[in-house]
Structures are given as structure tokens and as C-alpha cells.
Amino acid sequence: xxxxxxxxxxxxxxxxxxxxxxxxxxxxxxxxxxxxxxxxxxxxxxxxxxxxxxxxxxxxxxxxxxxxxxxxxxxxxxxxxxxxxxxxxxxxxxxxxxxxxxxxxxxxxxxxxxxx
Amino acid sequence: xxxxxxxxxxxxxxxxxxxxxxxxxxxxxxxxxxxxxxxxxxxxxxxxxxxxxxxxxxxxxxxxxxxxxxxxxxxxxxxxxxxxxxxxxxxxxxxxxxxxxxxxxxxxxxxx
Numbered sequence: 001x002x003x004x005x006x007x008x009x010x011x012x013x014x015x016x017x018x019x020x021x022x023x024x025x026x027x028x029x030x031x032x033x034x035x036x037x038x039x040x041x042x043x044x045x046x047x048x049x050x051x052x053x054x055x056x057x058x059x060x061x062x063x064x065x066x067x068x069x070x071x072x073x074x075x076x077x078x079x080x081x082x083x084x085x086x087x088x089x090x091x092x093x094x095x096x097x098x099x100x101x102x103x104x105x106x107x108x109x110x111x112x113x114x115x116x
Numbered sequence: 117x118x119x120x121x122x123x124x125x126x127x128x129x130x131x132x133x134x135x136x137x138x139x140x141x142x143x144x145x146x147x148x149x150x151x152x153x154x155x156x157x158x159x160x161x162x163x164x165x166x167x168x169x170x171x172x173x174x175x176x177x178x179x180x181x182x183x184x185x186x187x188x189x190x191x192x193x194x195x196x197x198x199x200x201x202x203x204x205x206x207x208x209x210x211x212x213x214x215x216x217x218x219x220x221x222x223x224x225x226x227x228x
Contacts (some may be wrong), residue, residue: 029145037219041225043204045219101171103149104217106159 002027002096004107009113012113013082020067021077023092029053032094034075035104036066039089048090051075082114118143120209120220128226134195137223141188141209148190149217150182153204162205167189194225202227 003026013019025034036048051059051066060064067076079086089111093104121140128137141148149161161174165184182192188209194201204224208217 043206043222045206045208047218053132098172099130100163101166103161103163103164103174104151104159108158
């Protein structure tokens with residue numbers, strides 16, 4: 001069964017420093033997709049970055065980059081130059097395909113706190 | 117363009133009642149998925165609708181149901197509410213249901 005593991009319940013980082021949020025996944029599929037979402041206290045899930053299993057380059061979106069290590073089944077999120085507004089819950093997710101439909105399988109999340 | 121709109125934002129219901137939550141997807145998106153988020157179980161998939169048809173359903177009791185209208189707007193219904201149904205209910209829309217999901221701000225349901 002597909003599973004996402006986020007081992008860091010909480011992380012702290014100083015403003016302007018970089019931080020890495022860990023994500024490991026388990027799947028027997030050859031083709032899969034991995035997402036990172038940010039969830040502020042307001043509740044909305046905000047898409048940050050996507051990595052496809054066949055993408056040769058690590059995905060980047062502004063200050064966000066995904067450190068994709070396929071052999072180790074890890075997809076860590078790196079946030080550079082942290083800002084106070086980055087304080088939020090962060091979720092790693094994988095697409096699970098079932099009979100022509102898809103659903104997202106989420107990890108438990110990491111609460112990131114950025115200190116001034 | 118307008119995002120995914122969920123109404124209401126907050127809801128308080130009594131055990132045994134039923135509730136209906138609404139989700140209006142991004143214009144042109146035909147797939148709507150629903151997720152339940154609780155502190156204990158995290159984010160769990162409820163169901164997905166595409167062009168008014170339920171394509172996928174998560175492992176939830178029959179008290180949880182949904183539907184999608186011809187304009188792609190979706191509703192989910194929970195009957196005979198239990199305390200454990202207290203959660204944030206998130207809706208996500210996409211054009212095909214294949215990646216590219218946009219989430220709404222959620223409906224926070226409290227059952228007392």
C-alpha cells in the first residue's frame with residue numbers, strides 16, 4: 001500500500017535561514033507523483049511544488065525546491081531564506097491511482113515555526 | 117480567476133443531526149474531491165466526483181455521501197452526526213482529476 005511518512009512533527013528555523021522538511025514514501029508503482037502543500041492556520045491547502053517520478057531534474061518553485069532521491073524513496077522539501085509567513089503545517093502527498101480515478105495520500109505533516 | 121469556494125466556513129451541529137457542505141470548483145474544473153482532516157487521523161480521502169459521477173470512494177461509513185451537479189458544484193452530506201465527525205472538511209477541484217488539485221479553505225464542522 002502507498003504510504004507517506006513525515007518523521008518531524010515540528011521544526012524551528014530562524015528567519016532568513018534554510019530548512020529541510022523530510023518526506024519518505026512507499027509505493028510499488030513505477031509512475032507516481034509527489035506534492036508538497038502548505039496549510040496555514042486558516043485551513044486552506046496551498047500547493048507548493050510537484051515532482052513526477054520520471055522527472056530527471058529536481059523540481060523548484062521560487063524559494064521551494066524538492067530534493068528527490070528516487071532510490072531512497074525520499075522527497076524532501078527545502079525552503080530557502082525562510083520568512084515569518086512560512087510558519088504553517090506542511091504536508092507531503094502522493095497520488096494514488098485507482099481505476100481511472102486518483103486520490104491524494106497525505107503524510108501526517110510537519111509544523112514549521114519561523115522565529116524572528 | 118476565482119478559487120475553490122466552500123460554504124459554510126464554520127458549522128456547529130448536534131449529535132444525531134445531519135449536515136450538508138457545499139463546494140464550488142474553479143470554473144471549468146470537472147473533478148471535485150473531498151477530504152476529512154482530524155488531529156488523530158490526519159487527512160483522509162472521502163470521495164471524488166467527475167462529471168456528476170462518483171469515481172472513487174474512501175473508507176467511510178454510508179452516513180457520508182455526496183453528489184455533483186451539472187455545473188460541477190458538489191455537496192457532501194453527513195447524516196446522524198457523531199462527535200467523531202468533528203473535523204475540517206476540504207474540497208479540491210481539478211480539470212480532469214489527474215493532478216493539479218486546488219483546495220478550498222475548508223468547512224470546520226463541530227459536533228456537540
